Amino acid sequence: MRIVVAIGGSILLKTYDAQRFQEYSDILKDLSNEHEIFIVVGGGKPAREYIGVARDLGAGEAKCDDLGIEVTRVNAKLLLLALGDYAYQKVPHNFNEAQEYSASGKIVVMGGTEPAHSTDAVSAILAEFVQADMLINLTSVDGMYTKDPNKFDDAELISEITATDMMDFIRNQDVKAGTYEFFDFTAIQMIKRSNLETVIANGFEPQNLIKAINGEKIGTRVISD
Template structure:
């Protein structure tokens, strides 16, 4: 069994309403699989966060406050996710160290964001580093890393394998300009590189990919190592 950290994109579970069906399927798959050891799950804010942030940004609200609102949205989604797990924490940790301490008591440790300026991908990378997990699954609404946004560019091509440096260069390129669409932020990629954490970027709704990653080190998305 392997220790794994999952960055679970908020867009997967939080649309106009919570996707309760997916949350049930996801938790059942995770709990029933014998491939997973200790698992950390960092949940994103999804539409709940985006709606608040976009509306308040128009009023000139301070970015630190917007970050705090986003963090609270991630924690709400994380708390909602705990409803569907049997062996997990019931109180959402607010720091990496708190999460690491909880992991000694639970098979599944579920959390949201921690502090302003840190994305949930960065939190997931830090949690993986703290727990000594060498696998980070970035479960998104896109089935891997593409040369461009496949939702707007029909010529965008999926990249099967990347080095850390290639991923960092692409993330940097996508971070420039208005409304960047970045598959992972630079900080999370640098953390993974320094600790040798393998990253698997997948469509988080494809449940079969999770076990394939842990059992065979393969997925239908993108591998970064």
């Protein structure tokens, strides 16, 4: 299968050490023996902190986005270090480059692309661009909830949802740079129009990536309308 995996920056850099990078590297190396793998890495806390400084300096949202994109590319380079020869050792800056690098037969790792696109959106657009069989989004929660599980004890996990219902759910959410808490609208639009099999799961457990690929019941699965 051709698989696009989005890994939140907060997953990889929660403790600012190499452990999570190494854990994912070991899994991705094994998966690459059977699957064609593209990775999109988010910015996480480092991006949010830099963006906060930029806003304090009076930067507009596009410039804040641009700064966040640079951080995602640094995070991508760290994952490339962990993957070594299993990955193409250059971070693509756009989708054409990502597809070009994949011709090497190696794992492709990228960050953001341009302002106004979160890495969630980048992963969904990339999946459409390369005609992926599956998109897996590894985030800091177990999947999509009825409300923010970090704030509400009665939040319930949604095991399955259509892309249309998900679009309705997130339609009014804030989309400022560095504030994408779950999935942004562009990402869902891509999933809907491509009828793309998508799983959203907790990335703090790297084994969830394997479970999602194997079709195990985990996280939130976005189903066809």
